[in-house]
Amino acid sequence: MTAPDDVLAELRALRAGDLPTHGGRTLAYVYDSAVPGLDDLAARAHALASSVNGLDPTAFPSLLRLENDVVATAARLLGGTAATVGTVTSGGTESCLLAVLAARESRPGVAAPSMVLPETAHAAFHKAAHYFGVRVVAVPVDPKTFRADPDAMAAAITDDTVLVVVSAPSYAHGVVDPVEPIAAAARERGARCHVDACIGGWILPHADVEPFDFSVPGVTSISVDLHKYAYCPKGTSVLLHADAALRRAQYFASADWPGYTMLNSTTQSTRSGGPLAAAWAVLRHIGDDGYRDLARRALASARLIRDGVDGIAGLRVLGAPESTLIAVTATGEDFDVFTVADEMRARNWYVQPQFAHRSSPANLHLTVTAANAGNEDELLADLRDSVAAAVAAGPVAVAPEVVAAIGALDPDSLTPQEFAGLLAAAGLGGGGVLPERMATVNALLAAAPPALRERILVEFLGVLYS
Ligand SMILES: Cc1ncc(COP(=O)(O)O)c(C=O)c1O
Known part of the structure; x- marks a missing residue:
C-alpha cells in the first residue's frame, strides 16, 4: 500500500498544474466566495455523508431531510409557494435535462415534441434535445441586447411545443430574458415554461432585475445551481417545479427485473450523499444574510469591471449585463480577442473565449464572483495591457x-x-x-x-x- 501522505502529495502535485480555483483569477468554471473556512466545512460535511446512498431515502433518511431542506431554501429564494417541489441533481445540465424530460413525458400524445429556445439558451438544452428526441426551435434574440424576443418566441410556439425556455441570466451575455411575456405566451398555448437560472438564480434575487421566478404566472420550473453562486462544492443543482404534478414525469421506476425496484428522481441511481451534505452545510453556514452580502459584493465587482472595460479603448461589453457575467468584444478589427485571452493567461488570469454565434461576435467571457471584490483594478490594468499587446501583435490571420x-x-x-x-x-x-x-x-x-x-x-x- 502507498502511504496516505504520499498519495496526497501526489494529488497535490497534480493539482498544482490546474488553474487556480480561488482568488478570482480564473473567470470561468469556478466560483469563489472568499469566505474563510468554507472549503474545510464543505469537505468535512462531504466526508460525513459520502458513503451514504441517496438511491433509497427510506434507508438513509438523513439524505431525505437534507434534500428537503435544500429544496425548501431554493424555493423560498425563488418565489416558490407551499406547492413548490424540487429535486437536488448533480449539476445544471442534469437539471435542464430533467426539465426537458418531464415536459416531454407529460405530453405523450405529442408525436414530434419540440421546445422553443432563445438562441442564447445554454447548450444543455441541445444536449437534452439530442438525448430525448425533442426538436429544438431556436429563436433569434435581439441583436443589441441579446435578450429573447417575446413576440418571436410566442410566434414559434406550436401545438407540438412541450417546453419554452428562458434564461435568467444567459451564460454567454449575462442578460435576463423577458420572462413575463414569454411565460404568459407559453401558458396560453398550454406549454411549460422553464427558467434556466442555473448560474444566476442565487444572485438575481439581490439584483435589480425584472421578475423571473415563480412569482411570474406561467413559470412551471426553475433550475438553480448550488455549485455556482451558492458557492457549494461541485456536484449540486436544484430543479424546482411549481407543483408535484409537474414533477411526476421526471421520476423513473422500474420493477421489470429480479432485483430491487429501481426508483429514481434523477438520471443517477446510486447517488453519493457527499455533495448534498456539503451543499447543505454551506447553505446553513452562509445563511440568508451571508448570501445577500456575497451577492452584493459580486454584483458591485461586476459593475466596476463592466464600467472599467467600457473605458478601455478597443473593447466593449456586449449587451447590458444585469448580473455577474460579462462578455467583452473588440470594437475594431485591429486585434483578435482570442489573443487578449492568451495575453491575460500570461498575466495569470483566465478569461474564456466564446466563438461568434449568429448576432453575437467573438468575445471573452468573465464570470465575476465575490472573490473579485478588491482585485478589479489589477484585472482592468492587465486587460488594458493585454489589448495593447494584442494590437501590437495584429489580428490572427487565417489564409x-x-x-x-x-x-x-x-x-x-x-x-x-x-x-x-x-x-x-x-x-x-x-x-x-x-x-x-x-x-x-x-x-x-x-x-x-x-x-x-x-x-x-x-x-x-x-x-x-x-
Ligand atoms: C445558464 C446555464 N445553464 C446551464 C448550465 C450548465 O451547468 P453545469 O455546467 O453545472 O452542468 C450553465 C453552466 O454554466 C449555465 O450557465
Whole structure:
C-alpha cells in the first residue's frame, strides 16, 4: 500500500498544474466566495455523508431531510409557494435535462415534441434535445441586447411545443430574458415554461432585475445551481417545479427485473450523499444574510469591471449585463480577442473565449464572483495591457484558402485519419497537450462551421482520454 501522505502529495502535485480555483483569477468554471473556512466545512460535511446512498431515502433518511431542506431554501429564494417541489441533481445540465424530460413525458400524445429556445439558451438544452428526441426551435434574440424576443418566441410556439425556455441570466451575455411575456405566451398555448437560472438564480434575487421566478404566472420550473453562486462544492443543482404534478414525469421506476425496484428522481441511481451534505452545510453556514452580502459584493465587482472595460479603448461589453457575467468584444478589427485571452493567461488570469454565434461576435467571457471584490483594478490594468499587446501583435490571420477548405469539409464523411490530420493542422495534435497560446487554434476553430467544430473537438476529447 502507498502511504496516505504520499498519495496526497501526489494529488497535490497534480493539482498544482490546474488553474487556480480561488482568488478570482480564473473567470470561468469556478466560483469563489472568499469566505474563510468554507472549503474545510464543505469537505468535512462531504466526508460525513459520502458513503451514504441517496438511491433509497427510506434507508438513509438523513439524505431525505437534507434534500428537503435544500429544496425548501431554493424555493423560498425563488418565489416558490407551499406547492413548490424540487429535486437536488448533480449539476445544471442534469437539471435542464430533467426539465426537458418531464415536459416531454407529460405530453405523450405529442408525436414530434419540440421546445422553443432563445438562441442564447445554454447548450444543455441541445444536449437534452439530442438525448430525448425533442426538436429544438431556436429563436433569434435581439441583436443589441441579446435578450429573447417575446413576440418571436410566442410566434414559434406550436401545438407540438412541450417546453419554452428562458434564461435568467444567459451564460454567454449575462442578460435576463423577458420572462413575463414569454411565460404568459407559453401558458396560453398550454406549454411549460422553464427558467434556466442555473448560474444566476442565487444572485438575481439581490439584483435589480425584472421578475423571473415563480412569482411570474406561467413559470412551471426553475433550475438553480448550488455549485455556482451558492458557492457549494461541485456536484449540486436544484430543479424546482411549481407543483408535484409537474414533477411526476421526471421520476423513473422500474420493477421489470429480479432485483430491487429501481426508483429514481434523477438520471443517477446510486447517488453519493457527499455533495448534498456539503451543499447543505454551506447553505446553513452562509445563511440568508451571508448570501445577500456575497451577492452584493459580486454584483458591485461586476459593475466596476463592466464600467472599467467600457473605458478601455478597443473593447466593449456586449449587451447590458444585469448580473455577474460579462462578455467583452473588440470594437475594431485591429486585434483578435482570442489573443487578449492568451495575453491575460500570461498575466495569470483566465478569461474564456466564446466563438461568434449568429448576432453575437467573438468575445471573452468573465464570470465575476465575490472573490473579485478588491482585485478589479489589477484585472482592468492587465486587460488594458493585454489589448495593447494584442494590437501590437495584429489580428490572427487565417489564409482565405484555408477558411474555404475548412468550410468545404463535411464532418459526416471524414475518416478518423482525416480528423487526426485536422487536429494536427489546428494545433491540437500534440497528444492532448494544448499549445501555450491558443489564439491561432481558436482562429482556425472559428473558421470551422459549428458542426465541424463539434466533431473536431469530440475527436480531441478522444485523444485526451486515451
Ligand atoms: C445558464 C446555464 N445553464 C446551464 C448550465 C450548465 O451547468 P453545469 O455546467 O453545472 O452542468 C450553465 C453552466 O454554466 C449555465 O450557465
